[in-house]
Amino acid sequence: MTRTRLEAFSDxxxxxxITIMILEVKIPPNHPTWEALWDIKGEFGAYAMSxxxxxxxxxxxxxxxxxxxxxxxxxxxxxxxxxxxxxxVPATTAWLGEDFTQKIPTAVYGLSxxxxxxxxTLMSLTIxxxxxxxxxxxxxxxxxxxxxxxxxxxxxxxxxxxxxxxxSDVIFVGTxxxxxxxxxxxxxHLG
Amino acid sequence: MTRTRLEAFSDxxxxxxITIMILEVKIPPNHPTWEALWDIKGEFGAYAMSxxxxxxxxxxxxxxxxxxxxxxxxxxxxxxxxxxxxxxVPATTAWLGEDFTQKIPTAVYGLSxxxxxxxxTLMSLTIxxxxxxxxxxxxxxxxxxxxxxxxxxxxxxxxxxxxxxxxSDVIFVGTxxxxxxxxxxxxxHLG
Amino acid sequence: MTRTRLEAFSDxxxxxxITIMILEVKIPPNHPTWEALWDIKGEFGAYAMSxxxxxxxxxxxxxxxxxxxxxxxxxxxxxxxxxxxxxxVPATTAWLGEDFTQKIPTAVYGLSxxxxxxxxTLMSLTIxxxxxxxxxxxxxxxxxxxxxxxxxxxxxxxxxxxxxxxxSDVIFVGTxxxxxxxxxxxxxHLG
Amino acid sequence: MTRTRLEAFSDxxxxxxITIMILEVKIPPNHPTWEALWDIKGEFGAYAMSxxxxxxxxxxxxxxxxxxxxxxxxxxxxxxxxxxxxxxVPATTAWLGEDFTQKIPTAVYGLSxxxxxxxxTLMSLTIxxxxxxxxxxxxxxxxxxxxxxxxxxxxxxxxxxxxxxxxSDVIFVGTxxxxxxxxxxxxxHLG
Numbered sequence: 001m002t003r004t005r006l007e008a009f010s011d012x013x014x015x016x017x018i019t020i021m022i023l024e025v026k027i028p029p030n031h032p033t034w035e036a037l038w039d040i041k042g043e044f045g046a047y048a049m050s051x052x053x054x055x056x057x058x059x060x061x062x063x064x065x066x067x068x069x070x071x072x073x074x075x076x077x078x079x080x081x082x083x084x085x086x087x088x089v090p091a092t093t094a095w096l097g098e099d100f101t102q103k104i105p106t107a108v109y110g111l112s113x114x115x116x117x118x119x120x121t122l123m124s125l126t127i128x129x130x131x132x133x134x135x136x137x138x139x140x141x142x143x144x145x146x147x148x149x150x151x152x153x154x155x156x157x158x159x160x161x162x163x164x165x166x167x168s169d170v171i172f173v174g175t176x177x178x179x180x181x182x183x184x185x186x187x188x189h190l191g
Numbered sequence: 192m193t194r195t196r197l198e199a200f201s202d203x204x205x206x207x208x209i210t211i212m213i214l215e216v217k218i219p220p221n222h223p224t225w226e227a228l229w230d231i232k233g234e235f236g237a238y239a240m241s242x243x244x245x246x247x248x249x250x251x252x253x254x255x256x257x258x259x260x261x262x263x264x265x266x267x268x269x270x271x272x273x274x275x276x277x278x279x280v281p282a283t284t285a286w287l288g289e290d291f292t293q294k295i296p297t298a299v300y301g302l303s304x305x306x307x308x309x310x311x312t313l314m315s316l317t318i319x320x321x322x323x324x325x326x327x328x329x330x331x332x333x334x335x336x337x338x339x340x341x342x343x344x345x346x347x348x349x350x351x352x353x354x355x356x357x358x359s360d361v362i363f364v365g366t367x368x369x370x371x372x373x374x375x376x377x378x379x380h381l382g
Numbered sequence: 383m384t385r386t387r388l389e390a391f392s393d394x395x396x397x398x399x400i401t402i403m404i405l406e407v408k409i410p411p412n413h414p415t416w417e418a419l420w421d422i423k424g425e426f427g428a429y430a431m432s433x434x435x436x437x438x439x440x441x442x443x444x445x446x447x448x449x450x451x452x453x454x455x456x457x458x459x460x461x462x463x464x465x466x467x468x469x470x471v472p473a474t475t476a477w478l479g480e481d482f483t484q485k486i487p488t489a490v491y492g493l494s495x496x497x498x499x500x501x502x503t504l505m506s507l508t509i510x511x512x513x514x515x516x517x518x519x520x521x522x523x524x525x526x527x528x529x530x531x532x533x534x535x536x537x538x539x540x541x542x543x544x545x546x547x548x549x550s551d552v553i554f555v556g557t558x559x560x561x562x563x564x565x566x567x568x569x570x571h572l573g
Numbered sequence: 574m575t576r577t578r579l580e581a582f583s584d585x586x587x588x589x590x591i592t593i594m595i596l597e598v599k600i601p602p603n604h605p606t607w608e609a610l611w612d613i614k615g616e617f618g619a620y621a622m623s624x625x626x627x628x629x630x631x632x633x634x635x636x637x638x639x640x641x642x643x644x645x646x647x648x649x650x651x652x653x654x655x656x657x658x659x660x661x662v663p664a665t666t667a668w669l670g671e672d673f674t675q676k677i678p679t680a681v682y683g684l685s686x687x688x689x690x691x692x693x694t695l696m697s698l699t700i701x702x703x704x705x706x707x708x709x710x711x712x713x714x715x716x717x718x719x720x721x722x723x724x725x726x727x728x729x730x731x732x733x734x735x736x737x738x739x740x741s742d743v744i745f746v747g748t749x750x751x752x753x754x755x756x757x758x759x760x761x762h763l764g
Contacts, residue, residue: 005198005202005253007578007581008198008199008202008581009202009205009206009249011578011581011582011585012202012203012205012206012207012394012585013206013209013210014582014585015206015582015585015586015588015589016206016207016210016211016585016589017210017213018586018656018660019586019589019590019593019660020210020211020213020214020589020593022590022593022660022661022663022664023214023593023596023663025661025664026664026667027664027665027667027668029671030671032668032671032672032675032676032677032678033677034677036668036677037677037681048657051653051657051660052653055650055653058582058653059646059649059650059653062578062649073250076250076253077246077250077370077371080242080243080246080249080250083209084239084242087209087210087213087242088213088216090213090214091213091216091217091218092218094217094218095218095223095227098220098221098223099223102223103223104223104224104225104227104228105218105223108228179650180650196389196393196444199389199390199393200393200396200397200440203393203394203396203397203398203585204397204400204401206397207397207398207401207402208401208404211401211402211404211405214405264441267441267444268437268441268561268562271433271434271437271440271441274400275430275433278400278401278404278433279404279407281404281405282404282407282408282409283409285408285409286409286414286418289411289412289414290414293414294414295414295415295416295418295419296414299419387580387584387635390580390581390584391584391587391588391631394584394585394587394588394589395588395591395592397588398588398589398592398593399592399595402592402593402595402596405596455632458632458635459628459632459752459753462624462625462628462631462632465591466621466624469591469592469595469624470595470598472595472596473595473598473599473600474600476599476600477600477605477609480602480603480605481605484605485605486605486606486607486609486610487600487605490610
């Protein structure tokens with residue numbers, strides 16, 4: 001079994017999950033005014049943020065699969081598990097978009113970012129064990145500082161949501177920026 | 192005609208069917224509470240279950256196509272027939288998600304899993320006949336115990352729905368678990 | 383420029399158009415009865431029919447592209463024109479599904495099948511002219527009796543809709559059956 | 574890292590964005606009349622227009638990627654930035670479709686075409702700098718007169734929207750026609 005179809009299916013799911021979220025961003029009908037746009041600032045902000053997070057997962061999925069030589073049942077189901085949790089992001093994004101200052105939607109949103117990170121780790125461990133002592137994936141994961149930090153930041157965001165959701169929002173934005181802002185060391189690594 | 196485009200189109204349909212189901216899982220707006228989440232436990236459970244069943248069909252489709260050398264009109268239409276029945280799953284999932292204890296939605300949900308299994312069998316028989324006595328597909332299908340058991344379990348679930356839908360629900364969950372829980376023999380087979 | 387990406391993008395659009403139609407087939411909520419299913423018989427019938435027609439277009443697109451050696455701007459836009467008309471089918475399907483006995487929705491549905499056929503012809507003529515006297519595509523199109531008959535049947539269905547929509551419905555079903563029922567000559571041609 | 578998966582993911586997003594817009598074009602239910610069709614002329618016109626604009630971006634993306642040898646983090650995120658802005662087009666299209674004569678929806682629609690053009694330019698500059706003095710991309714961009722004119726026309730359309738939205742509409746249609754109408758010089762360039 002080759003990696004191609006696994007990637008094609010995953011790309012399809014990523015593309016759909018990332019795009020159907022826009023169906024939640026509806027400008028109120030029959031109000032051709034700036035106020036109508038301002039009304040959806042929450043939905044739009046949540047959409048933009050989730051677009052970045054799903055983009056992060058897609059970019060990493062891309063790198064990850066390059067270190068996988070052999071696709072077996074465990075990786076197929078590990079990958080489906082990852083995609084399952086990612087597919088929930090549109091629902092939690094719509095909930096957060098209603099009001100960024102609410103504790104539970106903020107915590108649940110953080111959780112919906114954390115669960116795929118855990119699914120990711122689970123999938124990684126399975127593959128690393130299968131690849132044995134010279135695991136290519138272990139080497140890549142070992143250097144994946146941003147990935148580890150993101151997981152930790154999602155945990156912090158969930159915890160802080162119950163104290164003050166604004167702190168969680170700042171953590172979300174900071175995590176997204178950490179990935180978007182170019183990083184010379186990463187470029188060298190990818191080169 | 193090559194297999195590539197058949198797979199690409201099927202992957203697209205699988206990815207879309209599996210993902211648009213989430214559009215039915217809507218957290219009630221303007222209730223930033225745990226109760227709002229609890230309200231959609233049925234929809235969420237049905238979504239998770241159908242995600243697994245569609246995942247099962249996708250994984251099997253993947254294996255199946257590897258035993259197909261020659262794509263002809265019969266397989267193109269047999270595959271479209273399979274995808275047609277799978278495309279109904281989001282509608283039956285939404286119906287089941289409203290209430291797992293209702294007889295008719297439970298039976299119809301079971302039927303919506305059984306129909307693709309029948310479409311699958313029909314497609315298999317056509318290809319096996321075309322491949323002749325040394326059919327690669329016959330060999331794979333012969334060993335596909337889980338596939339045969341799943342078909343039988345879907346029939347049982349439909350029948351029990353009229354007695355007690357909870358029994359059907361248990362059968363659905365059991366069937367899904369049978370596929371998710373790792374199985375060493377299957378791993379060897381895929382290796 | 384290669385054919386691969388044109389096919390991949392077209393497959394994506396086909397897969398999405400064919401699948402989002404199911405979003406219109408909603409079993410009425412809070413009625414776990416056979417009557418609820420019976421209520422959507424029109425939507426379901428229209429969905430099944432359009433699934434077949436889009437399947438026909440997809441299968442033919444598949445064959446068609448195999449006779450195209452060189453992708454240029456004209457074929458890119460000719461293909462986008464075809465996909466545009468196909469993308470309208472979900473809207474006309476939903477309209478027809480409300481009531482199969484209404485003149486205007488039936489005529490508009492027939493029109494929504496006829497327009498892609500015209501877009502197809504336009505694209506074919508452009509390519510045949512570009513390929514010159516030994517056009518591979520001309521040879522395939524010349525033998526494409528079913529394709530020509532389908533175009534004619536769509537015209538008839540539009541015309542009859544204003545007399546009696548039921549006649550048009552019969553024509554739609556007949557056309558779909560013509561493609562689904564296996565045909566030995568076609569199998570040989572594809573072999 | 575190869576270009577294939579970047580293209581596959583982008584094609585998926587293009588296909589979904591271009592197709593989900595049709596979900597906004599709903600023929601009013603229970604009115605099987607020509608008036609019902611006439612009611613959605615605005616939505617339909619906006620849909621057709623955006624289909625062409627997204628088609629333009631897709632065709633250009635196609636050409637653009639052929640001049641990219643090496644995919645790095647900057648291009649992955651530059652491309653995601655482009656797809657993000659394109660993914661907003663369905664929302665602005667639905668707003669414009671309500672009434673083409675409204676100033677703010679017209680300006681916002683123009684802006685939603687301009688932003689991807691800016692994202693495009695940003696991505697191009699990054700790649701050209703990376704490719705150095707013999708940049709293949711610089712050569713292609715240098716000749717891309719239509720692309721440059723489109724960007725300028727989007728700016729003009731945004732500006733004129735505040736004076737008279739009809740002028741902007743004319744500019745939108747003119748820009749779309751500029752791309753659809755065949756151009757011998759472009760054909761030669763692609764040949």
